Amino acid sequence: MKLNKLHYAVSLGLGMAFSGQALAQQAQQETQTAEESVEKIQVTGSHIKGVDLEGSQPLTVLDADDIARSGANTISELMNTISQTRGGQGSFTTAQSGATSNSTPPGQAAASLRGMGPASTLTLINGRRVAASSFASGTENFVDINSIPLAAIDRVEVLATGASATYGADAVAGVINYILKDDYIGAEFNASYENSTASSDEGKTNINLVWGGEVAGGNLTVFADLYDRNAFHAKDRAFTRDPVLESNYSYLPKEVPNIYYESARDFYEIPAPECKRDYIQTEYGETICPYYSNEDDWLESPLESQSAGFIYNTMVGDLEWNTDFFYSRTKSTSISTPAAPLQTLNYTWEAVFSSPNQIYDGDGPYVPESALDIYSDEVRNGLLDNMWIDQFLTPAGQELWGFRFDSRFPTPRTVEVETDAFRLVSELSGFIGNWEWDSAVTISRSESEQVASEGIYNRLKYHSALAGELCSDGTIAAYDDSTDTLSCGAGSLAGMYNPFLVGDSANDAILALAQERPTRDGESTVYGWDFKIAGDLMEFNNDYIRSAFGLEYRQEEISDVPSENARAQFENDYRVGVFGFGSSLSEADRKQWGAFAELYVPLAENLEAQLAGRFDDYDDFGSTFNPKVALSYRPIDDLIMRASWATSFRAPSLTQAGVKLRTTTSTFDCGANQDVADLYCEGDGTEVSVNTLELGNPNLEAEESDSVSLGFGYSPTDNTTITVDYWAFEHEKLVDTNMTGVLARAIDDASLRHCGLVPNGQIGIAYNPAYCNDPALTDAQGRTIEEEGANLYEILEASNAAGLARGDYLDFNRDHILLLENTGTQEVSGIDYRFDHRFELQGGDLSLSLEGTHYLEFDRNKPGSDEIEELAGTWTYPEDIASASVFWDAEDWFAGLTAYYTGSYEDDIDGLRGRNLDELEELGALDANGEREVSSWTTVQLSTGYKFEKANLNLTINNLFDREPPLAYGSSRGFDSYNANAYGTTYRVSFTYFFE
Template identity: 65%
Template sequence: MHKLSPLALAVAGGFFVSPIIFAAEETAKEEQKIEKIQVTGSRIKGVDLEGTQPLVVISADDIKNSGASTIYDLLKDVAQLRGGSGTFSTSESGATSNSTPAGQAAASLRGLGPAATLTLINGRRVAASSFAAGTQNFVDINSIPLAAIERVEVLATGASAIYGADAVAGVINYILKKDYQGAEVNASYGNSTASSDEGKYNLNLVFGTAVAGGNLTVFADHFDRKGFMAKDRDATRNPLLQSSYSYLPKTAPNIYYFSAVDGNELATPGCPTALVTTELGEQICAYYPNEDDQLSTPFESSSAGFIFDTELGNVRWTSDFFYGQTKSTSQSSPAPINQVNDSEGPFADETVLDIFPENVRNDILDQIYIDPFNTVAGRRLYGFQFDARFATPRTVEIDNTSLRLVTGLAGDVGDWSWETALTLSQSESEQTAIAGVYNRYKYHAALAGELCNDGSIANYNADSDTLSCSGAIYNPFLTGNAANDALLALAQEMPTRDGKSTVYGWDARISGDLGEFNGNIIGSAFGVELRREKITDTPSSNSQANAANGYLVDVFGFGSSLSAADRSQWAAFAEFYIPLTETLDLQLAGRYDNYDDFGSTFNPKVALSWRPVEELVVRASWATSFRAPSLTQAGVKLRTTTASFDCGANQAVADLYCEGDGTERSNNVLELGNPLLQAEESASVSFGFGWSPTQDTTLTVDYWQFKHDRLVDTDMTAVLNAAITDASLRHCGLVPEGGQGISYNPDLCDVTDAAGNTIEDDGANLSEILGAWIDYAEPRFNELPLFRDHVLLLQNTGEQNVSGVDIAFDQRFDIAGGTMKLSFDATHYLSFERNRPGSDFIEELVGTWRYPENIASLGLSWSGDAFFSSVTVNYTSSYADDISGMRGRELDELDALGVLDADGERDVSAWTTVRANIGYDFSNASISLSVDNLFDRDPPKAYGSSRGFDSINHDALGRNYRLLFSYRF
């Protein structure tokens, strides 16, 4: 067997990019004692493979001194995981179906999305969260107990030839502690230095001892963190632009423009903030999402488990088990109030204006129309339309439990090592809406005085003109009235959502010397794998849409995803390590996967490493990878959500639906799963070198490239574009059951083009129909009127191609009785190409919104016999603000502020933060203090984000600290 060479150890150390690096030399010494090891990226034991691939290693001491309390905290500064919109945390959580599930987080390599990153624990799979982010299943890294982790290995290159599906961008492998001796308790407390309280504490225990001829390692961990609101910081408390408002206030509703005599939205008295002048010259009471924006959810997690390892004769038996539970509460902005059929402008009875003084009431009546409207019970009343949202944010509680059990046997037969294991991994989630969700029928019954005291809707007898119960009329213009609030409470609903994701697996592997080539040993590994996956996501009936109820969910503004799917898979792989010469090594791998739903795929890998001298290794690799359609994507029965279409990506769509502007619009849609989806495919290439002229110096440079095809998504822009020529996608009113496409205002079929075609007819000229509609309806906006619940099918829609360069430098010095370390690592994105939605045009994303070109860290640390300290500088380069998707009124305000350049664009500024750590080791204890964002830098302004900053690449928390105390028994 080959031992680890000093160069290989140096190269592996050089690829570590976590901000704080400690005890790497001790880790290397321990690894040198091991004759047979297996590293992420290979199944072959006992050969020197680290030099053939860029492997990032985060050790136990690195974890301890990072200041991290969760896996996300640990990974968020790793360069390979920064940039783009793939990696997300609880800052992206919300209460709606298209939000990140509350309290959950995901890791995404190279910005390709969390579904393209394979998560392993001890080299084996983990069940995905049962609640998808959109339709992408992902592993919730918040469910992995940090206390159990010995180290983390990150391989940022395609690895399906070794590990199978999902390793498109690479693999993150969490290695558990085992053979631990003694006991250790760690306690930490952290908070921001702001006046608000974002406190967090962590307590964990690790204990190991000899038991029954083996070793038992037990761990337990508890973490608790308070939430963090936008209103808690000056930089996010107020909107950057006055024009970034919504017409739907949550107090003092506006009167809908259609009920106003002059056709303009009308503010009613009682607005708690100054009225806003709209682009149409109206004075309205407005809403800004900052006031309810939750930048980080309150989060609590508890976990416990064990790792047991023993010898049974010549066989080694290993079992690991952990159980975890997380709890979180998340909210989204209050839901808009619509009519029963979900169109704008609900009706209020004219008597609701009686709360105002007579002169004010009469002034309002002089400016509005009083029209008849039909109530839920079937009566005909008189009133007017208003614009508003509920006062209470939509709020959900979520409990997630996860468990994992792996039990396996391993041993040796001659010069061959073998192992086999059974795996059970499960994630189960329960969600309940606890506030801000209201039944549409009960609410409208309350508006008409038809909601009974028991919460039921009154029956109406037309013959006698009587109701079965007499209820008070709910007044949306009245605030702070207990009786009125109690009436609204009768309409509150608490929809639930239950999900379960399970992975059953069995694998068997063998590794050993296959023979000789040119006097050198050929290493090899072979294996087979069986896997069964199941997922269910079941919302309560009051949050489900179906054709029978006209796709109207019982509650306002709260979608759901009904899905259920399962699949079976088997695979076989082979891997070879062939020393072609004394200095040139070849790694070959191939894996065949067969799925019982979408079919089979074969993925190869070829890697070369050349050591012309002991101090230098040159390496290159090529591999293909794939991502099977997620179970949610294959098994969605019906998902109620919102989808955006981008008029900036398609001028034909812009002319018909956006008055020619390049804005982005959002609509209610229904998404359908697609059992005919094909697997996403990827080809990756990397080449570079590692140079270690001394034991204390390492430089690594690597070029990498991914070509990722057949991405799975819905694409409303593309459907709108296709509907221009495809009549089967155009529907007046709701899309029929079993159909697909776009739903238009039913009244649109009252007009035709010059040839007499309606919008549903083949050959219809949509531009002529738009002109006819403008003449017929005199609409507020000159665009084709969309209705609701467009039906979109998940499809293999496009591609993305990304390339870049990683650079890492590591230098150690022996100074003043200790070791000083200078470390630098950076990622430079050369290109990130992706086809625009609804277009075959490939756009370049590097330097655009959320895609910084350069990401870097520079660290300096010193450690002696007892004292240790470090300073790390993290840098994210500037990139373009999301100007293209802004409204015209916002662009006008930006222009007036003078923040746009000559081309009408602006950049989000580069961001640099400093992290400091200081600590002391006693004989049986240690204490350390870490401070993140030492100089309390606000995130750069981003006018294109409703939050005013980019919450993926930046952080509004400000200066925050963590004090850690550890005691070893």
């Protein structure tokens, strides 16, 4: 559906010129003052005021009463009450936060429409943009809704359909517009407290103040908000305290190590002496000391936020001046499972001597044999009788004798983050004749500082500590092989760290010398200017064609700068300098301008059209034009039928354009390309995941989307409303890596084939260095795998003859480097429905409502593959999401019940290990097809409140019947934290006092 951009640019320019002529004519008329004008309402989805467009588009509005009755403390909690932002993995909260750049940033949250990802949902405040978080979720930039103060929000408008024709980039799935309070008169103080009914303390405290009044001839509204939330631990609930499956164990215990199987004579892992939990037997018949991640799992991170701001409106002559400002600070801490020191010295002495201080990827570190001296002679000798004691090379260059072990560090990874955000918008508006205009400047910024405060250790220092080579000042000792002595500069030798010695303060102090505190500093800024003008364009069909035109300029900057020890760089062989923590440098900026035109056309007495088009030009990926056509038809006064079609786009995020070597994994699909299957998968159509580094691509194109919406709204009585809307999105050019495509291109493109590490600044596939170093591993013409014209099939034959790989495939090295590409599509469609009815009875009103979403399809191709995944009804993607409520409203009090429903969906059985499947078979948890469903989940919320003369008292009880989340084996937590929570019954008491 490619349209001529030049044609639309010319058409838009003619429209602007025509409007300018009309403005000049109108300017000759007497100027209307703001006092003489009637206030016109503008709704999200249109820049035209005074036209009843709310019923002609599928708009969801949460007003002040809805917000109060929701019992929400934060924007994140509020957005979880509507079906359009529930389901899938698009919206996320701090429940998914973690320690690395692949995780959700600690303390931050995002709202996503239709499960299509937060980067595909445009977040606005008062119709204008807000800076994204500088810390991306993966490579997707998003607006941290935890930084938006709930106390300042008057209402929320949600338009869940493509809206780039009106608002520009990122409105692929729609728009969420947070409308601030203004023109407030009076003062109110609110305090609330929430906690669970369990014995643990998950307390949430919220205090806010709003004041408004006349100041300097205008209205000033001031607000302040304080929020504090305690952490929520898996150990605090019976159903998350213990592992959902015994087979979910890790071989890497936390307190004392197991002895690695390759250091055992029978090649069976040797259990750690003095294990702090029960030993278990593995699927291989080994007995080990296990670790379960729920021991250190925080189901919700602690969060503190403080925010304040103001909205000021006044008249300056005939012009109205509006300014809104808010500032927020959030602090949070994220806990992740303890890191594991899985890296050790290289296996081959040739490589060791060529790079004596290099730490290579392996399975378990070495420790000197003397580590076992802490045990009795009987225990020590019993262990040694079943062990190989091998020679290994230390970072300082010593040749010691020891063995390898499996372990985790004793302390979980702890990451602290602090985010400061502010937003300032200053707007002037007025009239030129009957045309209303407004123009504003916007400055919005988000700054985040992150530090890994515990549980992160330097690679080299840790190996040095194990060998007794660490000095008291944290440096690594120098080794003189002629005298077989170690020496320190300013400090003294600290001694050997013994991972088997638990609870010894001196031993713990040695490990502390290897601790690192990597940091990450981010800043995201938006500078914007816009000008809009709206008015009646011309008479038409005994009515007027109403119109709006506008210009916008925007500059965006982002930087995400981790400390050197947290980055993968060529200089350190693409290894992060610490265990268990990694971030990626990202820096980019862009400039953009856009122009739009919008028309409201009364085609007939009962048929109206909304036509819109917007042209955007970016200094990086180029320009795009996006039109919208919407029709609304009223065959009778009580029924409106509506339809719309629009195109939208998502500009590549600045992180996707500017990220440097982000550590992740990529999957290639051997079923999508036979050559790839023959060279890398033994001819099978399997999927393989490998470690890769992602590299930002400044040449990315914009993602594109077509959206369709068809529906109706019917009001058979003044108190009854029924709406049903079908919606569909075709979303193309999604940004991801395409490992399958790169492997296919590498067959004929030698620049993508590299022996060993991919050189700095290049991209491609990393192969075993032997393909360039061994003359037996060439094609028939003697060409190595890096040379132009090399025959990869002949090199594969040579590789098989030499036994280089374990199977019939070309052998990889690690750290392939892949550019982000426009690869992938998704098609999402469904039906929204809503029913509202109010009975006006003696003594009060009884209100009934039902709203929900049914997903018809959620189809997405696997990254780098043509295979389509049908996600609707699968893991984390329920087909049905709904809520129903009944409320009684009297003059002084209200009470009501709301039921939230999440439909059943498939458990993630395909993502489980073989040992998990064996245990599930024994439990009888799988059906005849080896599958199971996560059960539907319904929780009930009770909301009640009483209105005193100058105060309100509200009580909200969530999950009234204390329903546990549905059992899900696809998550190590035992439940799906995207679609459920483990709090159980919680209560919230809120008190508001109104001052005169």
